[in-house]
Amino acid sequence: MGRRIINRRPGKGGALFWGALPFLAVLVLYVTFSALRLAENPNDKLLPAFSTIADTVHRLAFVPDSRSGQVLLWADTASSLTRLGLGLLVSTVIGLVLGIGTGLIPYVRAGLSPFIAVLSLIPPMAVLPILFIVFGLDELSKVVLIVIGIAPFLVRDMAMRVEAIPSELVIKAQTLGANTWQIVTRLVLPSVWPKLMDSLRLSLGPAWLFLISAEAIAAQDGLGYRIFLVRRYLAMDVILPYVVWITLLAFCMDWALRYANRRLCPWLERGAS
Amino acid sequence: MGRRIINRRPGKGGALFWGALPFLAVLVLYVTFSALRLAENPNDKLLPAFSTIADTVHRLAFVPDSRSGQVLLWADTASSLTRLGLGLLVSTVIGLVLGIGTGLIPYVRAGLSPFIAVLSLIPPMAVLPILFIVFGLDELSKVVLIVIGIAPFLVRDMAMRVEAIPSELVIKAQTLGANTWQIVTRLVLPSVWPKLMDSLRLSLGPAWLFLISAEAIAAQDGLGYRIFLVRRYLAMDVILPYVVWITLLAFCMDWALRYANRRLCPWLERGAS
Amino acid sequence: LSAEKKDFKVAWSIYAGWMPWGYAADSGLMKKWADKYGISVEIVQINDYVESINQYTAGAFDGCVMTNMDALTIPAAGGVDSTSLISGDFSNGNDGIVLKKGKTVADLKGQKINLVELSVSHYLLARALDTVKLKEKDVSVVNTSDADIVSVFTSSADSTAVVTWNPQLAEVSAVKGATKVFDSSKIPGEIIDLMVVNSATLKDNPKLGKALVGVWYEMMAKMEAGDQGMLEAMAKASGTDLAGYKAQLVTTKMFYKPADAVTFTTSAQLPKTMDMVRSFSFEHGLLGEGAKTKDAVGIAFPGGKTIGDAKNVKLRFDAEFMKLAADGKL
Amino acid sequence: MSRVTVDNLWMEYGDQVVLERVNLDIPSGEFCALVGPSGCGKTTFLRLLLSMEAPTRGTIRVDGEKLSPEPGPDRGVVFQRYSAYPHLTVEENVILGLEFARAPLWGKLWGKAKRQAQDEVAAVIHAVGLDHAKSKYPAELSGGMQQRLSIAQALVRKPRILLMDEPFGALDPGTKAQMHDLVRDLWRAEKMTVFMVTHDIKEGFGLGTRVLAFDKVRVDPDEPQAYGATITLNLPLEDKAERAQVVQL
Amino acid sequence: MSRVTVDNLWMEYGDQVVLERVNLDIPSGEFCALVGPSGCGKTTFLRLLLSMEAPTRGTIRVDGEKLSPEPGPDRGVVFQRYSAYPHLTVEENVILGLEFARAPLWGKLWGKAKRQAQDEVAAVIHAVGLDHAKSKYPAELSGGMQQRLSIAQALVRKPRILLMDEPFGALDPGTKAQMHDLVRDLWRAEKMTVFMVTHDIKEGFGLGTRVLAFDKVRVDPDEPQAYGATITLNLPLEDKAERAQVVQL
């Protein structure tokens, strides 16, 4: 009927089809170029064939390492996820506390907001030596690098969201007798919670990036460590599945956050029609 | 009068004072620890004295380099800013086009949004070899790394903002006879423009980070190049002023974006009381 | 300033000649030797080589593995009086120059060369250029991180020449049409891998030196004997397999016997080598802006010989502890 | 011509039935006043007419053809909550409809074309009493001013069907009378079909040519959401002289 | 006791004078109906009484003391645009005032205390006719239902001064009458001082004990923003029996 394109919606199947399309395209591209390169040089390591990758994945994911008796992939995943989880947790708490603080309380804003703005602009990689001296080289420093990497973003984003709460709602809470703390718990927190989840989702990419960088500098296990280790041999048959695996993990987290948002914030869906 | 803390505002002077406080604190910390370390080892490189830094800055910023004949700081700044500017520009355009596309048009959303979500979660540093094949090693690949680093974030953020436009406003535009393109130019673009500026401000940190990382991979000039080069001999007297300089540049951009927002979007301030 | 202490930390990073340190930590040999002297030594692996030296220089570690050139330009130039406790090996083909276009060093002229600037690769390049009377001005150097050098050379047509070390060197040499035109076997004994410890700490705590040297030569003996378990563990830890690791060892001249290391360290060649290294470092500004001549940082050798400013000796080559090992007194 | 026919319409939100068995046949040009208790489904009915939502059952036809499934310039709307564009000034908000029609590419007029459009809307801006607030943004307007802005905005495109949800609710009696005149004149001139929700019965009977009352006929006290509202009264004001002139029966 | 005294009040937005020379002395317990043309400054006046904004000149005193510079539970408010909390259901929205008072730490009641609070507000929720929408979120309510929710929310804390901005504008006559009773009863019982903006003159005279009319007395046709509105009529309805009972002159 010539409807405007903004009013035309694909069905369930259609959405699946269109969603899968770009992935398929990438896959086809990969297979083609891999075959081309391998035809020229059967030992090419840059774009290994799927069979090679499958062998490597089998070895990484199912054969215990002779030295440590651990299965590498799972051991790496466990340590990386622990670091990442801790980093995200701490960043979230900082983002929430400082974000609400700077967004809501003028004095805190005056004191912290320029500092945090500047902090968020310092490239952490450039001051690594200082960070390592201050925080040591063990687990702490990796978590700290994640926190330094994403917490300022979360703080600033949260502050912006808090400032965007309509002033009527804050005023009304005060006429209902709320003190500052109650305004935080009953109005500000639930209002910015869904935005926090969204911001966290947007920070997942950077968080992994910082984790990998941290693990590449000082670690003895972890997904980033393994990638760093084999990178010198250009072992793309290890790197690619690791990257896919990292992306998959990140995607699951992304999905979980979205799901949590829907469950914890029913008002977002109700009445939106 | 015992006002709630959310209603108490510092005056202009107060804001300046509180804003400067954390910076002063960091400065004092630095001077103290620097003095302590220098007392132990007068040649300590980690936290050089301000006089050393000043000498180095003078050399970097005003004395032409003996090898290349250029004044290092300005040459580095020029190349880095060019790369960064290009990267930001391309990312902004991508963010705007794809963000509005995915946010507004259900078919585009179905096709691209999962792909972009996945893309944003792939750690770019881990797939560098593939980027090199596709984009080569020169300026292009550095710009591309910045784009890969921040464009997915911008796209996703823009899409979320577009989806947050009240449906009444979109419906009303249609009743006023707008076609899709007009809805984009007259409603969606002005609505998300201020958010785009905010998101860009939040991406400045990551953008610099990716620029510096890109310059660490293969470069002959640039602020990141210099930092990584002198990192080899822990020349913090070079690194620290460079970091401060980068932060200052980033802060100016941040300020410029905020200012542009205020100038281009007068409705944000008017009537907000 | 440093007093007697019990707990020490040394850092190491992944490189063919340093892999035994990882094995020492994992196998418990380090603990054995530390216990013997009533101290504890923690061996920390740091993946980023430069970061490990930086951390040592900043004082986070009592010792660290590094090359002779980095020992001079980072801790010594940074005012940290450092002592080379063990001369573990020298690069005998482990560092090299690989070209896609051209077959000889002279072909480097005018090319863009990917390497880690200011590292031993850079030094190797300078020495190679010397052999054909070229100057650094005749080439153009592109700083490229060691982790990316393989992918840069393999995947990009823009990259036609690289200088790097193993295992990256083996990977880039294997690229179709690539030629290795120069390697460190042509300048034997100039790129030396050391265990460096803080001089003051060592002076106050000779036990640390004894424990480190003791464990090192126990492992060297095992390695020389071809201990399969040890070699395999080290291969794995360096991210390759036994064959790959053995290939790397071929181009590494390990001093399995302490006596050989002592001979090397006390030889008259070492001061000459270090003089070349410091000249290179000075020309590239690596001795710091305060250094007006290459003599700014003094280097001491066994037997009391020094070069450079004798009042500012910051790098000391020591053979005493290795001698103890050679004499079986540990 | 825009005869609106509604055939056995049902609308449900989840398990709540809002509208049930709504049947209507409204001749073209009719000015319908919709009245009914708060929350009974008047706004929902307008949303259906606007294709903002699809009915659960039943159909809506305009001149015998199925209602276009998306909103378009044939149906203008004044929402219950004033909804002007916050990033446009009063004048820009009003001009917007003309710009969409005349500048297919960018939706923005420049230079002479723009000045001409400004002249055209000047009358309507004056009629709603916002001349002196022309260059204000909606956030700077009072509630009643925003409501008047919405009305002006909707009228500019002269839609064939005009849907208004309590358009005069926030206005004082004097201003309201002016608005009545404005809407009535336009309705007469353009012969639009108008649906206007109002809580002011007098306004309904005064302006309208037909009054539609919504209410529930069946109520289950335990499950109040089980039954919806329907049209309990459909009263053409046949004695109205205006009706004979405008409405095409 | 809450006598409101306004002394030579001016309010300007930029170069627009909105209110000028407003002088008032309202005895405690008075029910003031504020009327006036759209955009004349009634909402602005309420905002000033609420300390949402500071006057450009002049002072407001309550019982002789300067008005607290921040909103508090002594002054309740029903905004012109319904403004319930979108993340709370109807019942949670209404209970909120009690929770703030009784749970100083978290602002949230649990278990028995919560059930008791729910019982307490059940009456008011019933009175505004939202029993059956108790567990709906504001986005699921009709305009009139949201307005009633706002009223219920403001009444629960029984403020000494109640500010209402067109609280019954979106209600049908039947519901409106119920709301009138509800507010009148509470006003009588609590002897609140009420300021209510309304466009319904009949409502103003019916509910109020005093009518305040805002309008501009000076108008410069070229510069309409140069002069503001003031109180042109301050009419105590002294013949009202209720006034004698409640108002403390």
Ligand SMILES: Nc1ncnc2c1ncn2[C@@H]1O[C@H](COP(=O)(O)OP(=O)(O)OP(=O)(O)O)[C@@H](O)[C@H]1O
């Ligand atoms: N998105 C939604 N989800 C669930 N229920 C809804 C939704 N929108 C409206 N309702 C319900 O539908 C019913 C009718 O709402 P509607 O807005 O049509 O009422 P109305 O007649 O316009 O009332 P008013 O005069 O108060 O504006 C209400 O009971 C409301 O709770």
Ligand SMILES: Nc1ncnc2c1ncn2[C@@H]1O[C@H](COP(=O)(O)OP(=O)(O)OP(=O)(O)O)[C@@H](O)[C@H]1O
């Ligand atoms: N934030 C603001 N910035 C600038 N002008 C404003 C602002 N808020 C209100 N005004 C102006 O002040 C005047 C009075 O507004 P106010 O909202 O008080 O009117 P009102 O009497 O409540 O009208 P209504 O009955 O239409 O709600 C209006 O002309 C409006 O344009």
Ligand SMILES: [Mg+2]
């Ligand atoms: Mg309605």
Ligand SMILES: [Mg+2]
């Ligand atoms: Mg008002």
